[in-house]
Each structure stands twice: as C-alpha cells, then as structure tokens.
Amino acid sequence: MAVVPPPAYQYAPPPQVVGPAPGIRYAAWFSRLVAYLIDGFILGIVIMAFYLIGFVALASGTTVSSDGTVNPGGGVGIGLLVFLLGVVVGFLWKPFFWSHGGQTPGYKLLGMRVVRARDGGPVGFGTGVLRMIGYIINDVVFGIPLGFIWAAFDNAKQGWHDKIAGTVVIQA
Numbered sequence: 001m002a003v004v005p006p007p008a009y010q011y012a013p014p015p016q017v018v019g020p021a022p023g024i025r026y027a028a029w030f031s032r033l034v035a036y037l038i039d040g041f042i043l044g045i046v047i048m049a050f051y052l053i054g055f056v057a058l059a060s061g062t063t064v065s066s067d068g069t070v071n072p073g074g075g076v077g078i079g080l081l082v083f084l085l086g087v088v089v090g091f092l093w094k095p096f097f098w099s100h101g102g103q104t105p106g107y108k109l110l111g112m113r114v115v116r117a118r119d120g121g122p123v124g125f126g127t128g129v130l131r132m133i134g135y136i137i138n139d140v141v142f143g144i145p146l147g148f149i150w151a152a153f154d155n156a157k158q159g160w161h162d163k164i165a166g167t168v169v170i171q172a
Contacts (some may be wrong), residue, residue, distance in 0.1 A: 024120065026157040027112040027169040031150075038106030043093050050086030054079045094135075103172065113172040117156065119127030120170070127165050134161025 061073020138147035147160030
C-alpha cells in the first residue's frame with residue numbers, strides 16, 4: 001500500500017479591514033485646514049508673547065556708544081533663553097494636545113480628534129512628536145505643503161504626517 005502524504009495547507013492572512021470602525025468618520029480635509037489655521041493663530045499669539053518678552057529682556061540695559069558700538073546689557077542671556085523657550089513651546093504645543101485628549105484647540109472647536117490609525121486608540125506623546133516632525137517635513141523640506149494636500153485625496157484622509165506617525169483624524 002502506498003503512503004499518501006497529507007494535503008498541503010497554505011496560510012492565508014486575514015482580510016484587511018478597510019475604513020474606520022462602524023460609526024466613525026474621517027475628518028474632512030477642509031475642516032482640518034480650518035482647524036490648522038485656528039491653531040496657527042492661537043500658537044502665533046503665544047509665541048509672539050515669548051518673543052516680545054525675550055526681546056524686552058534682550059534689549060534691557062543695552063546701550064549704543066557714540067561710535068556705533070552696541071554694548072549688550074545684562075538681559076542678553078535671559079532674552080535668548082526666552083526666545084529658545086518660545087521655539088520649544090512652538091514645537092511641543094501640538095504634540096502635547098494630541099497626547100492629552102487628541103484635540104488641539106482648533107480640532108476641539110471643530111469636533112475632531114487625532115487617534116492611532118491601527119486601532120483608534122489615543123496618541124502618545126512620542127507619536128505626537130513624530131507627527132510634528134512630519135509637519136516639518138511637509139512644510140520645510142518640500143517648500144509646499146504637499147503632504148497636507150495629499151490628505152484631500154487619500155481614502156483615509158491621511159496626510160504624510162499621519163502616515164509617518166500612524167495616525168488618522170476623525171470626527172469626535
């Protein structure tokens with residue numbers, strides 16, 4: 001009697017889920033743009049306050065001699081520190097909000113939230129920083145906000161910063 005080998009079985013991965021969970025809607029591109037502009041306005045005011053305080057500290061005690069030589073006053077170190085603090089606040093502003101509820105002030109106003117793409121869970125601070133680096137890549141490296149524009153045509157409404165960080169923006 002001949003030995004018959006067992007039938008060959010092949011592994012088939014489970015089908016990928018396409019789209020958000022039932023009842024979840026991706027945020028519209030235009031709403032995201034409006035929220036981005038609102039957040040930029042608010043953050044601009046905050047950073048401007050840091051820079052104004054830094055400038056005042058920098059200029060305090062500074063004198064110009066009759067030959068045009070600028071003699072810095074005692075506030076130079078404090079002024080530069082406040083300027084640097086303004087840069088840090090500007091960079092960490094959005095990651096802070098994304099990791100504490102998923103909503104910047106603009107997103108909250110328009111009823112949107114940033115969540116993890118894989119499971120809809122909350123975004124951690126590290127993911128928020130990664131998403132912010134994606135923002136910088138979108139703005140600085142390419143010169144035009146191609147990664148933001150991409151979200152208008154993407155099925156999951158993800159910009160490049162979302163794809164880099166593994167996030168999506170949903171209606172809250």
